Amino acid sequence: MSPTQTSSVSDQPTLPSPVRLLVCDDSIFMRMAINAICGDRPDIEIVGEAKNGEEAIALVETLRPDVITMDVDMPGVNGASATEVISKKFETPIIILSGVRQRRSTIAARLRELGASDVIWKSASMMDIDIDGIAEVIVEKVLYWGRK
Numbered sequence: 044m045s046p047t048q049t050s051s052v053s054d055q056p057t058l059p060s061p062v063r064l065l066v067c068d069d070s071i072f073m074r075m076a077i078n079a080i081c082g083d084r085p086d087i088e089i090v091g092e093a094k095n096g097e098e099a100i101a102l103v104e105t106l107r108p109d110v111i112t113m114d115v116d117m118p119g120v121n122g123a124s125a126t127e128v129i130s131k132k133f134e135t136p137i138i139i140l141s142g143v144r145q146r147r148s149t150i151a152a153r154l155r156e157l158g159a160s161d162v163i164w165k166s167a168s169m170m171d172i173d174i175d176g177i178a179e180v181i182v183e184k185v186l187y188w189g190r191k
Contacts, residue, residue, distance in 0.1 A: 061088040062189030065108035067099040067125070068140065069117040073165075077112055080178045087185055096125025103129050110189035112181070115141045115154070123157055130158020136188035138181075140165050160188050 064087055066077045074092050081087040090106045093099040097120040099111065111129065115122035126137050139154050139162045151162045161184050165177060 059086070059190070061086050062186055063088050063090045063106070063109040064185055064189065065089075065091045065093065065099065065102055065106060065111045067093040067096065067111060067117075067122065068114040069094050070114070073114065073140070077181065080181055081185060084182065087182070087189075096120030096122055096128075099125045100128050103133050103135055107133075108135060110160075110185055111135055111137045112185065113137050113139050113159075115139055115143065115150075123154060126154065126159050127157040136160040136191060138163060138184050138188060140181075 061084075064081060066074050066089060068074050068077070074094075078089060078092075082089055090108050091102045093102050095117045096113075099113065100120070102108075103111065113122045113126055122139060122141075126139065129135055129137060137159050139151075139159045141150070141154075141162060142165050143150055147164060151159075154162055163177060163180055163184065
């Protein structure tokens with residue numbers, strides 16, 4: 044191209060659309076942490092937040108996210124029940140974030156039967172959560188499942 048020519052918009056490489064993420068957790072701390080982990084990334088767009096499974100189901104219907112992070116132990120409709128409904132109705136990938144400490148392999152297998160795509164184990168105690176330790180894993184899995 045000569046110095047007087049300009050490139051057209053179509054010559055520019057197009058970036059993939061950001062992965063649209065719905066965050067579902069009854070803990071405001073965890074919702075804020077996931078927002079801090081994913082919110083400033085150009086390849087992830089947080090499109091909504093839910094405090095329980097019922098809210099998540101309703102938001103999936105209206106927002107149509109590419110992927111969901113879902114807590115398991117929540118009041119009302121829990122994460123396992125919401126995962127089952129969402130996976131059957133929308134086929135949206137769901138990444139479970141759980142603080143369960145015992146029988147993890149059994150619980151993970153059951154969650155996958157209900158439709159979960161993946162499970163990330165977090166500490167059961169707010170004082171023990173290593174946000175930096177799970178941040179990279181969360182981003183990696185959100186991008187992987189959101190682009191599948």
